[in-house]
Amino acid sequence: MQTIKISGTDDTPGVILDKENGLFQITGRSLPEDVAAFFEPILEWMAAYAEDPLEKTIFDFKLSYFNTASSKLLLDVLLNLEEMVEEGHDVTVRWYYPEDDEDMEEAGEEYADIVEVPFEQISYSLD
Amino acid sequence: MDTTNTKHGFLEFVYDFYKTMKLNEINLVYEGEITHQITKAFTSLTEASMEKEDEPSGVQRKVFHVMVECLQNISKHAENSTVLNDPLEGRGIFMVSRGDDMYKVTTGNVIDNTKVEHLREFIDHINSLNKDELKLLYKKQIKEGRLSEKGGAGLGFIDIVRKTGQPLDVHFLPVNENASFFILISTITRK
Numbered sequence: 001m002q003t004i005k006i007s008g009t010d011d012t013p014g015v016i017l018d019k020e021n022g023l024f025q026i027t028g029r030s031l032p033e034d035v036a037a038f039f040e041p042i043l044e045w046m047a048a049y050a051e052d053p054l055e056k057t058i059f060d061f062k063l064s065y066f067n068t069a070s071s072k073l074l075l076d077v078l079l080n081l082e083e084m085v086e087e088g089h090d091v092t093v094r095w096y097y098p099e100d101d102e103d104m105e106e107a108g109e110e111y112a113d114i115v116e117v118p119f120e121q122i123s124y125s126l127d
Numbered sequence: 128m129d130t131t132n133t134k135h136g137f138l139e140f141v142y143d144f145y146k147t148m149k150l151n152e153i154n155l156v157y158e159g160e161i162t163h164q165i166t167k168a169f170t171s172l173t174e175a176s177m178e179k180e181d182e183p184s185g186v187q188r189k190v191f192h193v194m195v196e197c198l199q200n201i202s203k204h205a206e207n208s209t210v211l212n213d214p215l216e217g218r219g220i221f222m223v224s225r226g227d228d229m230y231k232v233t234t235g236n237v238i239d240n241t242k243v244e245h246l247r248e249f250i251d252h253i254n255s256l257n258k259d260e261l262k263l264l265y266k267k268q269i270k271e272g273r274l275s276e277k278g279g280a281g282l283g284f285i286d287i288v289r290k291t292g293q294p295l296d297v298h299f300l301p302v303n304e305n306a307s308f309f310i311l312i313s314t315i316t317r318k
Contacts, residue, residue: 010167010171011163011167031166031195033163065188065191065192067192067195067196067199068196068282068283068285068286069199069282071269071282071286072269072272072282075269075270100184100185101184101185101188102185103188103192103290110262110265110266113266114266114269114270126184
């Protein structure tokens with residue numbers, strides 16, 4: 001499978017989807033001008049990956065900000081992971097949030113409530 | 128603007144405008160088309176100014192959130208207001224003011240009268256909900272809502288009230304029989 005590697009900018013997240021090295025990450029800020037177009041290749045990749053995933057998939061979300069339009073697309077990514085879980089695959093989401101950011105922590109808790117995927121909440125220091 | 132009178136009137140206006148801005152503690156005001164570039168410029172400008180003022184990171188984040196959602200609301204929902212001889216969609220007025228206790232983010236844009244009632248009811252409903260009810264509504268909307276053609280998720284107002292913990296202050300001023308001017312004021316308390 002081809003690897004997706006997108007560098008983050010001040011309005012689009014960094015994305016790594018690398019099956020060979022078992023790296024799955026969405027990081028940084030997400031408020032793209034065209035949120036659907038930005039996430040389209042990511043969701044396509046996820047759908048293809050779900051056909052034949054690794055034995056264990058650990059997906060990292062380490063976002064400092066996302067707008068409400070992005071929140072919908074992030075849920076779509078998580079729903080892809082949920083489908084993999086439903087098919088018996090081993091999937092874990094690691095949700096990183098800045099240690100003083102309650103809203104980002106709560107956003108992770110809410111996603112964990114919505115989708116049936118094991119979530120780990122991990123706080124980190126911005127310094 | 129070639130006569131001395133008009134010019135004098137204009138200079139008075141500039142000074143009055145300056146004084147009004149000072150009086151209302153307005154840091155930023157803009158009228159025109161709201162593009163993605165404008166959104167990025169305003170948010171980074173405001174971030175830099177909050178950073179300089181040593182605003183707590185929690186307040187900075189909330190102001191950032193509210194600004195982005197408000198600006199995107201205008202760019203996605205402001206009507207083509209031919210009534211105002213304004214050929215462009217996605218235009219409006221945008222203001223950020225900072226007082227001792229709070230930031231206020233204010234937007235104003237023309238909307239079609241057919242949308243007023245629904246919008247008023249929706250915002251009244253959001254304003255009436257407590258924290259847990261807002262959370263439920265957010266979850267329901269994110270699960271069931273579809274991304275609109277313009278890329279809106281229908282979550283912006285809910286998110287603002289959740290993040291700020293303050294009700295939205297909304298007003299609809301008549302423009303003509305077809306359109307209204309929609310004013311939305313969001314408050315972020317400084318703690």
